Amino acid sequence: MALSEARKRANNKYIAKAYDQIITRVYKGQKEQIQAFAEAQGMSLNGYINKLIADDMGEALTIPKQQEN
DSSP: OOHHHHHHHHHHHHHHOOOOOOOOOOOTHHHHHHHHHHTTTTHHHHHEEEEEEEEGGGGGGOOOGGGGO
């Protein structure tokens, strides 16, 4: 099912409001390796990277109020 243009705009507006972006660079070929590993763990690449950060930082990483549930 394709998303309507209005839905895409709404999604992009929410993402811009709710999230920061971090660009990470890896050597050619490593992205595919990391992505395959993440998928083998049942996670998306983004989810895997966020989990690594949260595991490493522990309680030092705060969760914004609107994200707590």
